[in-house]
Amino acid sequence: MTLRRKIYMVAGYNTISMGSGRKEFNPKKARPGIEEYMKEAGQAVLKQIGGAKNVDECAVGNFIAAKYNNQGNLEGFFPMIDEGLRYKPAIRTEGACGSGALALATGIKSILAETADVVLVLGIEVQNTVKAVYGADILACAGWAKERKDGHTHFFPGKFSDRAGKYYEKFGYDYTRLGMATWYKNAIENARLCPTAQEYHNTCEDALAVGMTKPNGRSFVDHLNVFDCSKVSDGASGIAIVSEEGLKRCGINPKDAVEVIGIGMAENDITAAPADHTKLDTTAVAVKKALEMAKITKDDIATIELHDCFTIAGILALEAAGFAEYGKGPQFVAEGNTARNGKLPVNTTGGLVGWGHPTGATGVHQAVTIWEQLTGKAGNSQINIPANKPFGLTINMGGDDKTLVSIVYKKN
Amino acid sequence: MNYDNRFENVTVLGAAGKMGSGILLLTSMEMYDISKKPENKDKNYVLYALDISQKALSGLMLYIQDQLVKQAERKINALRIIYKDRADLIYNGEIIAQYVKEVMNMIRPVTTLESAYESLIIFEAASENPDLKVKMFSQINLNSKVEPWFFTNTSSIPIGHLNKEANLSGRILGVHFYNPPAVQKLVEVIKCNESKPELSEFVSTLIKNMRKIEVPSYDKAGFIGNGHFMRDAIYGMTTMESLRKNMSFSEAVYCVNKVTQDFMIRPMGIFQLIDYVGIDVCQFIMKVMRPYVKDETIHSPLLDKMMDINIKGGQNHDGSQKDGFLKYEKGKITAVYDIDKKEYVKVENILAKCDEFLGTLPQGHLPWKAVVGNKDKNDVLSKYFNAMKSNKSSGSVLALNYMKKSKEIGEKLVSDKVAYTAEDVNTVLLTGFFHAYGPINDFIN
Numbered sequence: 001m002t003l004r005r006k007i008y009m010v011a012g013y014n015t016i017s018m019g020s021g022r023k024e025f026n027p028k029k030a031r032p033g034i035e036e037y038m039k040e041a042g043q044a045v046l047k048q049i050g051g052a053k054n055v056d057e058c059a060v061g062n063f064i065a066a067k068y069n070n071q072g073n074l075e076g077f078f079p080m081i082d083e084g085l086r087y088k089p090a091i092r093t094e095g096a097c098g099s100g101a102l103a104l105a106t107g108i109k110s111i112l113a114e115t116a117d118v119v120l121v122l123g124i125e126v127q128n129t130v131k132a133v134y135g136a137d138i139l140a141c142a143g144w145a146k147e148r149k150d151g152h153t154h155f156f157p158g159k160f161s162d163r164a165g166k167y168y169e170k171f172g173y174d175y176t177r178l179g180m181a182t183w184y185k186n187a188i189e190n191a192r193l194c195p196t197a198q199e200y201h202n203t204c205e206d207a208l209a210v211g212m213t214k215p216n217g218r219s220f221v222d223h224l225n226v227f228d229c230s231k232v233s234d235g236a237s238g239i240a241i242v243s244e245e246g247l248k249r250c251g252i253n254p255k256d257a258v259e260v261i262g263i264g265m266a267e268n269d270i271t272a273a274p275a276d277h278t279k280l281d282t283t284a285v286a287v288k289k290a291l292e293m294a295k296i297t298k299d300d301i302a303t304i305e306l307h308d309c310f311t312i313a314g315i316l317a318l319e320a321a322g323f324a325e326y327g328k329g330p331q332f333v334a335e336g337n338t339a340r341n342g343k344l345p346v347n348t349t350g351g352l353v354g355w356g357h358p359t360g361a362t363g364v365h366q367a368v369t370i371w372e373q374l375t376g377k378a379g380n381s382q383i384n385i386p387a388n389k390p391f392g393l394t395i396n397m398g399g400d401d402k403t404l405v406s407i408v409y410k411k412n
Numbered sequence: 413m414n415y416d417n418r419f420e421n422v423t424v425l426g427a428a429g430k431m432g433s434g435i436l437l438l439t440s441m442e443m444y445d446i447s448k449k450p451e452n453k454d455k456n457y458v459l460y461a462l463d464i465s466q467k468a469l470s471g472l473m474l475y476i477q478d479q480l481v482k483q484a485e486r487k488i489n490a491l492r493i494i495y496k497d498r499a500d501l502i503y504n505g506e507i508i509a510q511y512v513k514e515v516m517n518m519i520r521p522v523t524t525l526e527s528a529y530e531s532l533i534i535f536e537a538a539s540e541n542p543d544l545k546v547k548m549f550s551q552i553n554l555n556s557k558v559e560p561w562f563f564t565n566t567s568s569i570p571i572g573h574l575n576k577e578a579n580l581s582g583r584i585l586g587v588h589f590y591n592p593p594a595v596q597k598l599v600e601v602i603k604c605n606e607s608k609p610e611l612s613e614f615v616s617t618l619i620k621n622m623r624k625i626e627v628p629s630y631d632k633a634g635f636i637g638n639g640h641f642m643r644d645a646i647y648g649m650t651t652m653e654s655l656r657k658n659m660s661f662s663e664a665v666y667c668v669n670k671v672t673q674d675f676m677i678r679p680m681g682i683f684q685l686i687d688y689v690g691i692d693v694c695q696f697i698m699k700v701m702r703p704y705v706k707d708e709t710i711h712s713p714l715l716d717k718m719m720d721i722n723i724k725g726g727q728n729h730d731g732s733q734k735d736g737f738l739k740y741e742k743g744k745i746t747a748v749y750d751i752d753k754k755e756y757v758k759v760e761n762i763l764a765k766c767d768e769f770l771g772t773l774p775q776g777h778l779p780w781k782a783v784v785g786n787k788d789k790n791d792v793l794s795k796y797f798n799a800m801k802s803n804k805s806s807g808s809v810l811a812l813n814y815m816k817k818s819k820e821i822g823e824k825l826v827s828d829k830v831a832y833t834a835e836d837v838n839t840v841l842l843t844g845f846f847h848a849y850g851p852i853n854d855f856i857n
Contacts, residue, residue: 133485137503149502153488218489 011048012368017356041238042081052084056116061103096142098398100363101405107241117246123364179330181211191350198356230352262408264289286404305366363396426538427461428468434593549578572604582606633704648682675811687725687736771805
């Protein structure tokens, strides 16, 4: 499959990922809600593309505002963002933590279908409305409801704890843990360079030692410590997906755009247990499709934003995508390959562990980060993009390797 | 009667008070755990929350519910296992609500002492008044057919006195929780000569189940905690009086408070601690202790004076401090009382003079918060107190003398047979008062 039209992403924007770790976060005080976050991200994108008049369609990725915020029908917030969006088509996508990339996919499809030349895409989640113990129930909706009863208190950490446990069994605890701890260290170091990151204020001197913390099943889950987990976050991200005509209409310099050259989507049975807990099969399929469409290989990729909802998930995704051999992920990470100065910088603003994980926004945040890196707009987080590797990749996952979207981007 | 069976009918006296409500909460949680054992599934468990005021009991029931929710959130992993066979309870929120419902269902708020007549255990946390305690215990004991066990939370009254006056034949034990019981780890356990050994055994199991730390104390008025604190406080007030020759009352109070907090690396200064416990409570405890302490005068004329002008300290319901020797705003000390002027003097107006008098903190000083959980605590403290010894500032001299006095008080508690060991004294100060080091130490030798 090839794309029948040129597609670009432009005008990215991330709000702060708000939650524990940020100095200004106080769970006892009133905080911005969905309205404020959507407005901030939406208006910031509109400002860069010449205003709402240039927008043909809108899409918003959100997992579960109906539970966190008692709010459905998020499409209705677009005209609130800007009067100029009134009566324009809008759609909301939901695929758990993969909701954001589903919104991107929707935008891409609209451009391909020639129903739009400019699509405003947002991702949003506001999660700090409930304590983590109740948030765990909400996030469990990303799995099969009938598994909830037998699942862990912290349902998803429980799922990935099981995966980590199986991985330890097969490849050894110490070996795997060093990879996971290094993942954490990289996430924190990268987040400290990005002012919107939730761990931006983190001052821990020895993040590797923190990452080495032995899991304690009594207080949390058997095979993960709390540092292995992504954050509970409030935040929104926005970006515009445009055609060549759209680019012109918005008056955007092509150098400030990235081209979408491949997209791979894959779905797996939510009622089925993983065939092998040490592998992310659906992730592998989605990445393969995206690279095939882009007609490049993994070796052409300069940087990846991937879905490290847990450090172990990050390592498994690296293996699934083929960047590390099966069983070699921890070593690949521990040797520094995924650090910002490594062979393959991964999650350069901290990823889900360091930047934050406002679930429905994450897929869009990943796109924004790649857009920033490939257009030289990443500020202190900027890495070098080698001239012979002008490509970036995103992997956004909903549930336990169920709803996958992988996108390949090219520097323009 | 085994441990579990004794919990079938329990009363907490003074349940709506600060200590009583905590003891009620902990007891209700322990009773729930017992009720969930398979062998107890057909039994019924009742917990009477007894207090004199209906209004206070209404408040208590709301407080207990809120606290149970928090406790359930903490132990949700265990609760999910307890309810694993309840197909209707799926989500954490549902499981927490069920836990709260079941615990609340055991608690009966009551205002009449008759409710306690069938109880097998009586926890008592009424006000620190020997006559009141004796009266309640006697009445329950006379009317009960089940020979109840009495556990009193007194922090100062000798258990032997209560046993004798209420005619309890040794069915009494001092079980002194620290404030707030739900949080504080320390429980002082005091048996009198007549206390039956089965009570001690029972309480040890209970304390272990509550994941708290048991420290035994001899049956001497004040026991270890107040035995140290009251004497420490009297020394603080005496030191303050001696400083008054060269400075105002509020300056002297500020200086001694700073020496005991910052120079000595304690969680709060001695005057703040007196305020925290309550000037009225301190005065009362001293009064209770006085007849039993022959070789010292456990009395502070200054506390009497403060009480005469109705300045009592203490805490608000949310745990924030009420004004006493010091004035508090959002947890910070903003002013100091001046007993001569009868008004509070702003800290900013005396700060410079006090700091100049006290001098700088010795090298290596870290705030209490940074020391208390520090792995290398002993090293840090040892270096710091060594530096203090060669520091000739008034603050350091006062602190060293205070340390010596505090150690002397601790050692006397052992030689007077209030504490069994020096280690017990240190454990009480470390866990009940959150000190970073025990008073009996070698830092100042």
